[in-house]
Amino acid sequence: MPFRVNVAADIDGVKQNLELSLAEQPTGLADLEAGVVEGYGVEFGRGKLSLSRLQLFDEATSRWVDVIDVRQVRDFAQLYAFNRLSHEETKPIPPPRPLLHGGVLAPSHTLPPEATHDQKVAAVFGELDVSGNRVIESDEWRRGVRMLRLDLPPATVADLFMRADMDGDQVISWGEWERFCEVFPTLLDCMYYRARDYWEDFRQHQVLRASEDELEALKADEAEAHRAHLAAQESTAVQENRLAAAEQQLKLLREQEDQAEARSKEAIASIDFAARDKERRAKAVDDARAEGNAIAAREAQTKVQVERLESELSKLLAEQAELQEKERGHIAAEDDARRILAAAQQRDAEKEAARRELADKEAATRGALGAAERALEDANIQQRRLESELQGRESAEREQEVRLRDAHGDLGNESQSLDSGQSAVDGLTQAAASARTAMQDAQRALAEAEERGRQQEEARLAALARRRQIEEQERPLLEQEFRLRDQRGQLEEREARLRLSATACRTARVSTPA
Numbered sequence: 001m002p003f004r005v006n007v008a009a010d011i012d013g014v015k016q017n018l019e020l021s022l023a024e025q026p027t028g029l030a031d032l033e034a035g036v037v038e039g040y041g042v043e044f045g046r047g048k049l050s051l052s053r054l055q056l057f058d059e060a061t062s063r064w065v066d067v068i069d070v071r072q073v074r075d076f077a078q079l080y081a082f083n084r085l086s087h088e089e090t091k092p093i094p095p096p097r098p099l100l101h102g103g104v105l106a107p108s109h110t111l112p113p114e115a116t117h118d119q120k121v122a123a124v125f126g127e128l129d130v131s132g133n134r135v136i137e138s139d140e141w142r143r144g145v146r147m148l149r150l151d152l153p154p155a156t157v158a159d160l161f162m163r164a165d166m167d168g169d170q171v172i173s174w175g176e177w178e179r180f181c182e183v184f185p186t187l188l189d190c191m192y193y194r195a196r197d198y199w200e201d202f203r204q205h206q207v208l209r210a211s212e213d214e215l216e217a218l219k220a221d222e223a224e225a226h227r228a229h230l231a232a233q234e235s236t237a238v239q240e241n242r243l244a245a246a247e248q249q250l251k252l253l254r255e256q257e258d259q260a261e262a263r264s265k266e267a268i269a270s271i272d273f274a275a276r277d278k279e280r281r282a283k284a285v286d287d288a289r290a291e292g293n294a295i296a297a298r299e300a301q302t303k304v305q306v307e308r309l310e311s312e313l314s315k316l317l318a319e320q321a322e323l324q325e326k327e328r329g330h331i332a333a334e335d336d337a338r339r340i341l342a343a344a345q346q347r348d349a350e351k352e353a354a355r356r357e358l359a360d361k362e363a364a365t366r367g368a369l370g371a372a373e374r375a376l377e378d379a380n381i382q383q384r385r386l387e388s389e390l391q392g393r394e395s396a397e398r399e400q401e402v403r404l405r406d407a408h409g410d411l412g413n414e415s416q417s418l419d420s421g422q423s424a425v426d427g428l429t430q431a432a433a434s435a436r437t438a439m440q441d442a443q444r445a446l447a448e449a450e451e452r453g454r455q456q457e458e459a460r461l462a463a464l465a466r467r468r469q470i471e472e473q474e475r476p477l478l479e480q481e482f483r484l485r486d487q488r489g490q491l492e493e494r495e496a497r498l499r500l501s502a503t504a505c506r507t508a509r510v511s512t513p514a
Helices: 029-044 117-128 138-147 154-164 174-183 185-329 331-511
Strands: 003-011 014-022 051-058 063-066 078-083
Touching: 003 029, 014 029, 029 051, 029 078, 117 138, 117 174, 117 185, 138 154, 154 174, 174 185, 185 331
Parallel strands: 003 078
Antiparallel strands: 003 014, 051 063, 051 078
């Protein structure tokens, strides 16, 4: 059978008082202490209670005593657990309340709103008989009166127990309970409906606590969703800024690439022009060299002609000398000599003309050769200058190609970074949308849970108000029933005395002689 005990303790500076229901009565003090620690661990979390010792409230002496034996503890006894983790202070202990998180036995009674007299008798008897031994002991009776908040004076509680315990064995049997309920039907109804309200209130507390837990979880989910939404928005903004910076950098790189391509085209055009000018100048140099070679060939021909004329002149001089010698011996040959002389003079004239022509040709040849050499030298200088410029342009072109390749690489990297950034922005946008949806769902669930909690609290308060109103109406009815019962008892005692007196009178008459 379940063993129920009220245990108070200080948890985080707040006095708590739990109604723990163990599976069975503990056989040792260690089992009781373990059950207390387990119950508080289930309700408030592991590690909240470090039990040092237990005390029991003795109702007979109204004092707290140390628990040294588990047999000191009866059902629904009030215990206090000293917590090593809390600074113990003298504060009022609240009324006991059932567990709201399971783990230890939690009652699940269901009493119908409309019940017959016999059903009420059985239900209330079961509520009072917590030990399950089919009798109601005095402790169980006092516990039941406290649990149902009947607010009766201790003398009245004791008097009612004595009236129910007709044979005086300090327990109320089933038969005695049935007769007691026939005598006090209003008290039975009051105890039945208060027991029903007790468990209904317990279930409402469970539902309310579950709703509060759900509300707290939903608030945590909503806060987490809100934080995730803000984080997603912040990440999206940061990524969008990075994306804008990457787009600006990409735009600059594209402009630099366009400028580099334009400069590259200009360099290529300049190189082409220089190459064509070099070919043209090389052709001019080749033409000058050909013309020099032709002049040199003509000069050689002229030299051959001069040498031939000089040879002929030498022959003519030799002939002139021979003719002069012959002139002295041969006057007849004077005419021939004159003719020969005239021919020689004519040849001399021709030779002089040939010499002048040769000199002119040599001068022209030397001038042409000088001009050709100067043109060749100029062409060589121009060629070297163009070659130097071409090398410089080729080097600049190579550097430009390197910069262009670097720019292409940077452009590719920036494009990849831009694509990655765009993908990241898209992912963050989707995450922000999901976070916004989750936050909206959490807000709707939170609003629904708050509305359910408000309705449940309103229903609980309304039921509590109705219960208090009923309790206020029950008190005069109970007092009236107790007065009527007292009056009936007095009448029964008076009737018994009258009957006893009448019997005595009849006996006296019979025994007296006529």
